[in-house]
Amino acid sequence: MLTYRRTLVLRRRKIKSQDRLVNWEFRDIFRGFFNYLISRSWNMRRIRRFSIVAIAIIVLGVSGISGWLTFSPPDLLLVATGYAAQMVCSNVFIARRDADAVIATDVQFALSHAVKRMKINVDTGKQRVEVAYLGLFARRHAQYEEGRGCILDSTEGVRSRVAETSSPPKTSDALWPAGDRVQLSDDKHLLAALNDPALQGPGMRAIVVVRDGHIVGETYGAGFGPSTPLLGWSMTKTVNAALVGMVIKDGKLSLNQKNLFPQWISDTRNNISVADLMAMTSGLKWSEEGNFPDTYILEDLAKDAAAFARDRPLVAPPGTKFNYSGGSSVLLAWLWQNAVGADSQAFPQERLFKPLGMTSAVLETDPSGTFLGEAYLFASARDWARFGEFLRLNGEWNGEQLLPSGFVDYMRSPVPASDEGHGPAYGRGQLWLGPGQGFTLPADTFMMQGHLRQVIAIIPSLKLVILRMGLTREDIGYSNAKLLYAIVAALRNS
Secondary structure: OHHHHHHHHHHHHHHHHHHHHHHHHHHHHHHHHHHHHHHHHHHHHHHHHHHHHHHHHHHHHHHHHHHHHHHOOOHHHHHHHHHHHHHHHHHHHOOOOOHHHHHHHHHHHHOOOHHHHEEEEEEOOOOEEEEEEOOOEEEEEEEEEOOOEEEEOOOHHHHOOOOOOOOOOOOOOOEOOOOOEOOOOOOHHHHHHHOOHHHHOOOEEEEEEEEOOEEEEEEEOOOOOOOOOEEOOOHHHHHHHHHHHHHHHOOOOOOOOOOOOHHHOOOHHHHOOHHHHHOOOOOEOOOOOOOOOHHHHHHHHOOOHHHHHHOOOEOOOOOOOOOOOHHHHHHHHHHHHHHHOOOOOOHHHHHHHHHHOOOOOEEOEOOOOOEOOOOOEEEOHHHHHHHHHHHHOOOEEOOEEOOOOOHHHHHHOEOHHHEOOOOEOEEOOOOEEOHHHOOOOOOOOEEEEEOOOEEEEEEHHHOEEEEEEEOOOOOOOOOOHHHHHHHHHHHHHO
């Protein structure tokens, strides 16, 4: 009995002890949970305060960035929106292309990431294009003006300086180059070369072959045709050089002329001659490469492109060092315009484009009215080919010598300083020499070349002009050389 009672007592004590343990565990858990709530509340207050501070910092940061982009956007962003405005405006109102197609090709090609964040508004009534990043920042506009093309951020004050140009004549049924009718060759070798995608290259827009004064072959990319004005990029430099020659023929400018700008009188830049600018040996500092080349400022930022190029410092004695420079071309444009005077805006049309029948040609200007003679000439492929034929004929057209006698020979004469291993690559009239670039074409081959694989090859000994234009990356290994070789070989065998 005693044992039973002891056992019962022990059992009760054990139960009570277990109850106390359970009660203690619940109290401990409760206290822990209570303390957790207190600490959690304290942490929440800290989180709340931190969140408020973080939100304030973000708001201030966004406001600051927005203010910066609004009132002082970076130059690279202004270049991007300016480029987009210019490209869309020119291609819509000069080339009559669809705006969406231009944005999806030309603009996308150059600004593959930025274009996705751009708002591009095309006002067909006002013939104006406005572009803004995210619809708010780095806003730029380009305005189309008849006979002058599209001008970035143009003003009424500049517009009043523009000479009126008459409407282009209607196309003629006469045989090219007098009109637009062509008789194409059915030579299978030529057709095979023209229609080979590998020879055409990605983004081909036009190929035209002129033999002995007649178009014998041509082909066009999707969406393009014989009448579509195309941007020649640096092929424009050669046209600008021809305009210099015409002003020289008028006796208003000379190749040896120096002291070209009042701003150069007090320093050694006054030794730069017209010939130095033509040969790209001015000695002025200039870069066409890198993340932010001088061409960005010249074409997309400068209100006065010639002033920007004029104010570059001298880094080499004039005539001693070759340096490819769009700035030199714009300075030449300013010089011949200044020499011509009040009629300079109409000069390209009246003295060159109309006589050659280049009815589609439009040479664009900067906001100040200086022709962008380094890149911005639009013309149809057939009209570009007319100019190539004009050079093949040594500056003569329809029996009239438009350029000074011997001037094309001067343009083709080599610049020794341009030798990069194959002999001189550049001529004194802003064109390229075939042999100096390693081309295994006849030794008299010379070329007009432009950005994105534009080329007009002129081969006087074969009475041949070959044009290829397109939108082709320059880092994919494509070269115009194989196309030129194939066409020359086909015609030699025909």
